[in-house]
Amino acid sequence: MIDELFHEWRHRLMSMWRKPRLDLPLLGALLLLMGIGLATLYSASDLDRSQVISQALRFMLGLLLMTVIARVPPLTLRNWTPWLYAASVVLLVIVVIHGEGRGANRWLDLRIIRFQPSELLKLTMPMMIAWYLNGRPLPPGWITLGAAGALIAVPAALIAKQPDLGTALLIVASGAFGIFLSGLAWWRIGALLAAFAGIVPVAWHFLHDYQKNRVLTLLDPEADPLGNGWHIIQSKIAVGSGGLWGKGWHHGTQSRLEFLPEHTTDFIFSVFAEEWGLVGVLLLLALYVFIIARCLWIAAEAKDTYARLLAGAISMSLFVYVMVNGGMITGMLPVVGVPLPLVSYGGTSAVSLLAGFGVLMSIHAHRKVLAN
C-alpha cells in the first residue's frame, strides 16, 4: 500500500518536473542570479529587510508566471501573437493619450494593478517579429525588412515619446535581433548601419534637452558635478575603489554614505562592483553569458522558425540590458534607465523578464513536439 502510494507520488512529482519541463540548467542559473540580486539589494538598501522581501515576492510572482507560460505550447503563442501585439500597442496609445506617472507618462492605472504597457512589448515585440518573419521567405529582402521595421518603429516611437529612451532602446533591440537571426544578409546589415550613422546627427535635434544633457555629461562628467555628472562620477568611484577583490559585502562606502544615487535600482551594479571587485564582476558577467548561451542553445533546438526567432531574440535582448547597464555605470555609455536583469530593485522588469524565460522554457519543453 504505502509502497504503491510512494510510487504514485513519485510518478506525479516526476511528471510535474517533466510536464512543465522547466530547463534545469537555465532555472538553476536564474535562481542563482536572483539570489545574488537579493543579497546585493540587502546590502545596497542598508540592510532594509522590507525591500528585500518585496523584491522576493515579485520574484515569486515572476516564477509563477514563468511556470504558467512554460505550459503554453509555442503554437498557441504563435496564434495569439498578432492579437497580443495589437493589444499592447493599443494600451500604449491609451497611455500616450492619458497616462499617469511622475514626469513621464508611462503608467496605466487599472485600479487593481498599475503597470507600464511598454513592459508588455518587451515580449510581444519579438513575438510579432518572429510571427511575421515566419510567414515570409527567408532571408528577408528589403520589402520584408521594411514591413518588419514599421512593426518595430511604431511602438518604439510611442515609447520614446513618453519619454522612456531606455525601454524604447530595449524594444528596438529585441525586434532587430529577430531580423538579424532570420538571416538578413550581411551587406544589408552594413548598409543599414551606414544609413543609421548618417541619421544620428539629424536625430540629435529631436532629443529632449535632458537626453542631450546625458550624452554631453558622459563626455565630460566633471562639468556638471551637481546634476547628471554626479551619477557617473560617483558610480566610477564606487566601481574603481572596489579593486580586484572588492571591499566585501556591506562594506561599500560609496552607497552606504549615499554618495551613490539610485543605488538599489539603476546603479545597483556599482554597489556590486564596489563590494565584490573585479572578480565578482567577471563571475557575474560569466553567469549572464551562461544564461544567454543556454537560451540560444534552446533556440537552436527549436524546430520551427517562429519559435527559433522568438527564443533567439529574447536571449539576445538580455545581453542589451547587461551591456547598457554595465556601460552606464562604468561611464562608457550614457545614463539610460535600464535595469540590471534580476538584480536591480523593481517589480515590472523582473516579472516581464521571467515571463520571457517562461516562453523559452515552453519552447524548450515542446521542441520534440515540433520536431515532426
Place this chain on the structure above:
Amino acid sequence: MRMRRSRVREGRYKPLKEARHEEALFRRRALAGFLIIVACLVALGVRFSFLQIERHDEFSARSEANRVLTRPLAPARGLIYDRNGVLLAENVAAFRLEITPEQVHDLPATIVRLGEVVPISDDDVERFNALRKSKRSYEGTPIRLKLSEEEIAKFSVNRWAFPGVDVVPYLTRSYPLGEEFAHTVGYVGRIDEADLGKLDKGDYAGTTHVGKTGIERYYEDRLHGEVGYEKIEVNADHRPIGEPLGRVAPKPGENLYLSIDARLQEATEAAFEGRAGAAVAIDPRTGEVLAMVSVPSFDPNLFVNGIASVDYAALLDAEDKPLLNRLLRGNYAPGSTMKPFVGLGGLELGLRRPEDTVLSTGEFFIPGQSRAYRDDVRGGQGRVDLVQAIAKSVNTYFYSLALDMGIDRFSGFMSRFGFGQPTGIDLMGEGSGVLPSREWKRGRFNQAWYPGETVIAGIGQGYWVVTPLQLANAVSTLAARGVPHTPHLLRAVQRGVDARIEPLPPAPPRKNVIERAANWASVQQGMQEVVRSGTARGIDAGFPYPIAGKTGTAERYSRTGTEWTSISASPIERHQVLFEAFTPADDARIAVIVALEAGRSGAHDAAPIARKILDAWLPGDQQRQAERVAGGGEGAASP
C-alpha cells in the same frame, strides 16, 4: 521564381528543404550573434578591469581618505528698485537653525528638546520634514529661520547638548516699503512641496525661498541667479575639515528696475485714505506703469518666513479683503467711464457724425417695448451732440447709439481696447473681466441675447465688468490716440553689481485701433468738457495742463424700473465710483484711473483722488520737461 515559391507556401508549414535551410541559417546567425555578445561583454570586462585595476588607486583614494563633498552655494537674489533707484526688495543678513539629520541620533526627540530652548512651531517641523526628503542626510536642513539675537544667545549656551544642530548665517528677503508694494512687487516664501515639483533640483540646491506672487514670482528666473558650489573635505561624520578645495562662485540674480515711481505710489496710496479700491497710472507713450495700488494692502514681510496662522486668519477674515489684488482680479462695473469709448465706436463705425444730436427726455424706450431706460436728470437734458453727451454723461445718447450698433459690432469694437481679455502685464494671475457678447452669454448662461441688454451695455452696465488694470490700459490706449502698449512694470535690468543698467528694448509697435484721427479729437474734446463744464467741472482748478476725463458712477441697482429708486439711507455706500483721466489732453504723458468700491459719485469721490495723483506726478514731469527743453537743441535736431 521567388514570387512563385512564396505563393506556393500559403499554408502554415514551409517545404522541408526550405525549413532545413532556415534552420541552418539560424544556427549560423545564432553563433555569430553569440560571438558578438561575448566580444562586447569582454570589452565591458576590460572596461571594469581598467577602472578596478588600472585606476584603482586613484578611485580608492577618492573614495577612502578624501570624502570630498560638493556643497551648493545659493546665489544672492536680485534686488528690486523703482524707476529712480529706490529700493523695493532687498536681502538682509539673518541667522537660522539647521539640523544635519545624519549626526542626530533621535531626530523627533531632538526637535522636542530644541523647542524648549528656541520656539519651534508645528509649521516649522512640518516644513523641515518636507524639505528633508529632498536632501541627503548629511546636508544641513533649516528648521527655524530668522532667529532673534536672544534666541541665538540662548542656543549658544546650550550648544553642547545638540550635536548636529548649528546656527547658520543666511540672507533673507525684506521689503522696506512694506504694504505699498505688496500687490505689485509681491513676496517670496519658503520653498514648499508644490514648488519642489516645479523647480530644478540642481539649480535650487542651496536656495530656501522662491517668488510666490507679483514681480518676485513673474521674474523668478531673472531674480534667482545661478547656483555655485564648493568642494569640501569631510571626515567620516561628514564634518568639514579645513578650507574648501575648490569653489565655483554662485552668480547673483539680476537686479530689476521697475517703471513704478515710489513717490507717486506713496501719494496714490495716501490719497485713498484707507477706502477700498484701486488706482493705476500709466505712461500712454510706452505702457509703463507709474503707480498701481490696491487698497487695503498687507505687509509682505509677514509671508517671507511663513506667516503665523493667527496673522493669516486675520488677513483672510478682514471684511475689506486686503489679500485680494483688486488691480488684477477686482471686478468693477465700468459705468459711464465707457461712454467715450461707445461714442468713439459710433463715429468709427459710421453710425454717427460728431454733430448728430439726440433728444434726451429723461426716458428711453426700445421701439415697441414699454420698459423705460432712464437718464440721470429727471425730465432729460434736452438735445445733445456727442461732446455734450460725454460732458454731461447723457444716457439716452448712448442707449440709442448702442441699440443702433447692435451687440456684435459693439463688443467687436470694445475688444479693440482690450476689454474682456487680460492685458498681458508682467504679473501672474490677471483676471479678464467680462465683455458682454452674444457668445459670452451663450457660454455662461446658455441664453439668447436681448436688445435691452445692448441698451444698458451702452452705459457700461449689465454684464460688463472690468478690472482696474484693464480700464487703465483702455484709457491709456485712448490717451495715446489709439496706439496700444501692453502695460508693463519691468523697465531695466542690471546683471551683476557693477554692471551697466540695461533698459529693456521697447515692444514692437502695435496697430493703431482708431482709424480716423478726427474721431479721436471729438471724443477727446468731450472728455475735456467733462472737466471744464461737465460732471467733473473744477477738478482741473489750478492744474497747468489741460485734463481730459470721465466720471463713472455704477449703480448697484440699475434705473430701469418704472419708478425712480428712492435715495437709500446711506448715499456714500450706494455706488461703485470711478474716474478716468489723461493729461496733457492732446499729448498725454499720464493716464490715470481710480476705482472705489463705495461712494456717492465718480465726480465726488473718485475724481479728487485722481487729482491728487496728478498733483504728485506733476513736479517730476515738469522737471523732465525742463530738462528736455534745456538739452532739446540736439534732441530736436536728431530724427
